[in-house]
Amino acid sequence: MRVSLFVPCFVDQLTPKVGLATAKVLKRLGHDVEFRSAQTCCGQPSFNSGQWDVAREGAIRALSVFRGADVVVGPSGSCVAMMRNFYPELLKGTPHAAEADDLAARTFEFSEFLVKKLGVTDVGAKFAKKVTYHDGCHAMRELRLKEEPRQLLRAVRGLEFIEADEGETCCGFGGLFSAKFPMISTAMAQVKGGALARTGADYVVSSDPSCLLQIGGWLSREGKPILPLHIAEVLANDA
Amino acid sequence: MDDSKAIFLKDATVNAADGDQRAFINKALGGYYTNRDLQKARYRDWERARDAASMAKWSAVNDLANVLEKFVSNFERNGGVVHWARDAEEARVIILKIAEDVKAKAIVKSKCMTTEEIHLNDALEKAGYGVVESDLGEFIQQLRGEAPYHFVFPCMHVKREAISELFTKHLGTAPTDSPEELTMIARRHLRQLYIDADIGITGANFLVAETGQISITENEGNARLTAALPRIHIALSGIEKVVNHLDDLSVLLPMLATAGAGQPMTCYNTLYSGPRKKGECDGPEEFHLVLMDNARTRILADPEQRDSLHCIRCGACLNVCPIFKNIGGLAYGTTYQGPIGSVITPHLRGLKQWNHLSAASSLCGACTDACPVRIDLHHHLLRNRRNASKESPTLFDLAFHHGFTFVIKRPWLFALGGRIFRATLPLLQKLPLPYMGAWMKTRDLPKAPAQSFRDQWKNQNV
Amino acid sequence: MSDARSDIFARIREALKVKAPKPHLKGDGAPGKTSTVAKPWLPDGGETAEDSLTILAEQLAKLKAVLIRVPDHASAAKAVAELSVSKNWKKVAYHGHDLLRPVAAALTCENWEADASFDKQRLEGCDAGITTCESIVAQLGSILVSSTSSGGRALSILPHVHVVIAETSQVVPDLGAALALVKARHGTDMPSMLSFITGPSRTGDIERILVLGAHGPKELFLILVG
Numbered sequence: 001m002r003v004s005l006f007v008p009c010f011v012d013q014l015t016p017k018v019g020l021a022t023a024k025v026l027k028r029l030g031h032d033v034e035f036r037s038a039q040t041c042c043g044q045p046s047f048n049s050g051q052w053d054v055a056r057e058g059a060i061r062a063l064s065v066f067r068g069a070d071v072v073v074g075p076s077g078s079c080v081a082m083m084r085n086f087y088p089e090l091l092k093g094t095p096h097a098a099e100a101d102d103l104a105a106r107t108f109e110f111s112e113f114l115v116k117k118l119g120v121t122d123v124g125a126k127f128a129k130k131v132t133y134h135d136g137c138h139a140m141r142e143l144r145l146k147e148e149p150r151q152l153l154r155a156v157r158g159l160e161f162i163e164a165d166e167g168e169t170c171c172g173f174g175g176l177f178s179a180k181f182p183m184i185s186t187a188m189a190q191v192k193g194g195a196l197a198r199t200g201a202d203y204v205v206s207s208d209p210s211c212l213l214q215i216g217g218w219l220s221r222e223g224k225p226i227l228p229l230h231i232a233e234v235l236a237n238d239a
Numbered sequence: 240m241d242d243s244k245a246i247f248l249k250d251a252t253v254n255a256a257d258g259d260q261r262a263f264i265n266k267a268l269g270g271y272y273t274n275r276d277l278q279k280a281r282y283r284d285w286e287r288a289r290d291a292a293s294m295a296k297w298s299a300v301n302d303l304a305n306v307l308e309k310f311v312s313n314f315e316r317n318g319g320v321v322h323w324a325r326d327a328e329e330a331r332v333i334i335l336k337i338a339e340d341v342k343a344k345a346i347v348k349s350k351c352m353t354t355e356e357i358h359l360n361d362a363l364e365k366a367g368y369g370v371v372e373s374d375l376g377e378f379i380q381q382l383r384g385e386a387p388y389h390f391v392f393p394c395m396h397v398k399r400e401a402i403s404e405l406f407t408k409h410l411g412t413a414p415t416d417s418p419e420e421l422t423m424i425a426r427r428h429l430r431q432l433y434i435d436a437d438i439g440i441t442g443a444n445f446l447v448a449e450t451g452q453i454s455i456t457e458n459e460g461n462a463r464l465t466a467a468l469p470r471i472h473i474a475l476s477g478i479e480k481v482v483n484h485l486d487d488l489s490v491l492l493p494m495l496a497t498a499g500a501g502q503p504m505t506c507y508n509t510l511y512s513g514p515r516k517k518g519e520c521d522g523p524e525e526f527h528l529v530l531m532d533n534a535r536t537r538i539l540a541d542p543e544q545r546d547s548l549h550c551i552r553c554g555a556c557l558n559v560c561p562i563f564k565n566i567g568g569l570a571y572g573t574t575y576q577g578p579i580g581s582v583i584t585p586h587l588r589g590l591k592q593w594n595h596l597s598a599a600s601s602l603c604g605a606c607t608d609a610c611p612v613r614i615d616l617h618h619h620l621l622r623n624r625r626n627a628s629k630e631s632p633t634l635f636d637l638a639f640h641h642g643f644t645f646v647i648k649r650p651w652l653f654a655l656g657g658r659i660f661r662a663t664l665p666l667l668q669k670l671p672l673p674y675m676g677a678w679m680k681t682r683d684l685p686k687a688p689a690q691s692f693r694d695q696w697k698n699q700n701v
Numbered sequence: 702m703s704d705a706r707s708d709i710f711a712r713i714r715e716a717l718k719v720k721a722p723k724p725h726l727k728g729d730g731a732p733g734k735t736s737t738v739a740k741p742w743l744p745d746g747g748e749t750a751e752d753s754l755t756i757l758a759e760q761l762a763k764l765k766a767v768l769i770r771v772p773d774h775a776s777a778a779k780a781v782a783e784l785s786v787s788k789n790w791k792k793v794a795y796h797g798h799d800l801l802r803p804v805a806a807a808l809t810c811e812n813w814e815a816d817a818s819f820d821k822q823r824l825e826g827c828d829a830g831i832t833t834c835e836s837i838v839a840q841l842g843s844i845l846v847s848s849t850s851s852g853g854r855a856l857s858i859l860p861h862v863h864v865v866i867a868e869t870s871q872v873v874p875d876l877g878a879a880l881a882l883v884k885a886r887h888g889t890d891m892p893s894m895l896s897f898i899t900g901p902s903r904t905g906d907i908e909r910i911l912v913l914g915a916h917g918p919k920e921l922f923l924i925l926v927g
Binding site (some may be wrong): 268270271278281283284285286287288289290291293294297301302303304307308313316317318323324325330373374375376379391392394395397398399402418419421423424425426429430434450452458459460461463464466467468478485486488489490492493500502503504505506507508509510511512513514515516518519520521522530532536537539540542543545549555556611613615701 | 704706708709710711713714715717719720721722723724725726727740741743744745758763764765814815816817818819821822825840841842845848849852853854855858859860875876877879880881883884889890892893894895896897898899900901902903904905906907908909911912914915916917918
């Protein structure tokens with residue numbers, strides 16, 4: 001299958017290894033992977049801030065970027081939820097509505113794509129570490145993904161999986177919310193980060209790099225001995 | 240900045256930093272989660288039950304004029320008197336007039352958020368009437384001179400030591416650290432008040448159009464007593480509480496209890512059709528029902544958010560909300576706290592002054608999943624943000640998002656900006672920049688990589 | 702006085718000119734209006750009468766209500782008399798009903814037919830109230846009392862203990878069945894109060910810790926005959 005990568009803007013600039021790992025896994029499974037360099041940001045920061053008019057401009061632009069792609073796969077539940085659920089809402093009643101629905105149907109979150117679209121759970125990865133998992137809220141509640149990443153992780157050789165308390169609790173990122181209401185966001189990070197740290201795992205894994213930014217940022221500041229890692233990075237590891 | 244927003248930011252920030260209080264709230268909710276899950280497991284299909292509950296409310300709300308008319312004609316046939324209030328002031332005037340007409344000396348109230356919404360106690364007290372809240376939580380909050388913390392669990396933030404002190408001060412009772420003994424103190428204190436009161440004031444959870452009955456849900460029995468012993472019963476209800484069929488309650492009553500309190504049913508679910516009937520030995524001589532709009536028709540006029548009128552005030556969305564749990568109920572400064580409060584308060588009191596509640600959310604959606612009547616809560620927060628930015632945009636937001644969009648529409652500029660951002664990140668982190676500075680106070684950022692994804696991809700694939 | 706009622710109805714009609722979409726339903730079909738439609742997704746109330754009685758017993762136990770099953774009305778009277786002794790009741794009020802008068806007659810303590818000469822102050826001084834009921838909901842452990850079946854509004858809520866005497870034939874599987882029965886029995890002439898009682902009065906207002914007997918009865922006994 002020809003897969004068009006959708007690399008979130010902050011992955012592009014801050015954690016490019018997540019994008020590379022995503023591509024590596026897809027290639028290992030025998031797929032053609034392309035990256036359309038005209039892509040930038042999905043516009044979610046503006047959408048979430050109520051600036052729907054400018055967010056709409058970003059959405060219309062993204063439609064043209066991914067026009068003609070068979071499937072679009074992104075390593076972020078949040079950014080995929082923007083395309084899947086919120087582009088159609090944003091473009092409802094405009095001439096772009098049909099194309100937004102069409103793109104929504106072709107766009108997948110990475111773990112969702114592997115498990116639900118390709119039917120793959122074992123991607124041939126090895127990772128001899130203790131791992132816990134954080135469900136990003138967008139992946140869990142907008143895309144209804146919960147078991148898919150767990151199925152993938154359980155198939156990883158050597159990996160010991162530990163569920164954390166506060167399993168369905170938000171990490172407190174919420175995009176610009178984390179900076180507009182920093183103390184509320186930090187209190188939420190304490191609840192979530194604390195539960196993750198208590199598992200004694202080596203890594204907290206998630207399909208959402210934005211949550212990992214928040215959780216990792218808090219864990220690092222608090223000096224907790226558990227590191228953030230994207231699920232694509234775990235699955236890319238085959239050594 | 241508007242007052243309501245400034246106060247919110249201050250209180251929310253202080254409370255979010257209060258680890259002890261947050262732990263106390265979490266512990267208090269722990270039993271609720273366990274019981275809720277046990278009760279939900281008894282439903283053979285919770286999601287179907289949610290469908291039925293939401294449709295029961297949807298069909299009544301979307302046919303409100305007819306359903307309300309039917310309710311009123313049946314209610315009046317049963318001997319009750321209906322009063323109409325366009326707003327809070329009219330509702331207060333109506334209730335004060337009834338109190339004056341019957342020369343009331345003492346008034347007892349059961350828990351009713353709609354009376355909180357119109358600040359009825361203040362109005363009654365100003366007019367010289369003694370009013371006693373009979374729900375234990377509301378009674379404690381009344382003695383504390385504080386608004387309810389949570390619209391179902393009004394004093395869940397108050398520790399037993401503080402309640403003991405409060406009772407010692409106001410009721411002269413001996414100190415105790417037993418919740419049971421504290422409850423019995425209130426029980427003993429209130430019993431005679433029900434008997435002596437001329438007027439009992441309650442709310443209404445549902446108005447049943449088919450039969451003209453009002454349904455009241457409670458656990459303590461105080462609403463039962465309030466509607467049994469005083470000579471006059473006044474109920475205050477929003478117009479959106481109406482449902483079509485008596486049978487709708489076979490879904491709504493259990494779900495209200497399970498979603499809101501983790502119970503199979505609340506202890507007392509009571510239907511009142513009118514005043515004491517011929518042949519009945521007790522009950523009020525008069526039954527007055529005040530039906531109030533107070534901006535509910537404003538929500539009704541917004542088809543996108545009309546479903547927020549489906550709310551049955553169970554409190555489930557508060558119980559699962561990480562914002563509520565971390566900032567506490569009082570910080571909201573509203574009658575209705577938590578997600579539903581953040582959604583509807585801008586409609587009730589003005590978007591410009593109350594949009595900050597919609598902004599103060601990570602949009603995690605736990606509320607929407609918890610809602611037994613499927614209100615699209617967290618998406619309504621987004622819609623409020625959109626409406627607010629249209630109605631009263633801030634210069635900063637406009638500049639920031641237009642600037643951001645200008646950049647992301649130009650990949651070369653985005654790549655260049657990214658390069659500069661990465662190169663200067665160590666410096667940027669030290670500057671008091673908007674957003675960045677707030678982040679850096681409590682959290683680190685990863686070390687910026689030398690090359691972006693797009694650069695590395697180009698190098699790999701060329 | 703300007704007409705608030707007309708104004709509110711005008712606002713409603715204006716607001717509803719724009720239609721709202723139906724909620725996003727998850728089930729395989731819209732349940733539509735719920736009247737008389739079976740609801741196989743709610744908690745189970747039992748297929749057979751026997752199932753229902755089993756579920757009822759489980760629910761009542763969880764609610765901390767006491768179920769006493771007796772073979773006949775004479776045994777019911779005996780059971781109540783024993784309770785009154787063991788619990789040391791001094792004054793008992795009861796609903797004037799043919800099935801309850803023999804129960805009262807078997808009591809050794811002071812007793813009073815409350816609805817015959819109602820006096821709220823006197824009722825407040827009673828340890829227990831004895832009533833019949835309309836029906837019993839197995840699904841939820843709820844006992845439906847009314848202002849006609851239970852000696853008015855206060856008798857089942859003001860005394861510290863509530864004793865209900867009922868027959869097994871009054872047990873219905875679920876809340877829907879109980880409401881249907883209410884409509885069939887009373888039609889447009891409803892008792893002014895109908896109350897589903899689900900366990901003894903309770904509160905969790907102090908630190909969310911369960912305490913029984915907030916304002917209503919601390920103890921609830923269901924004496925089931927047959």
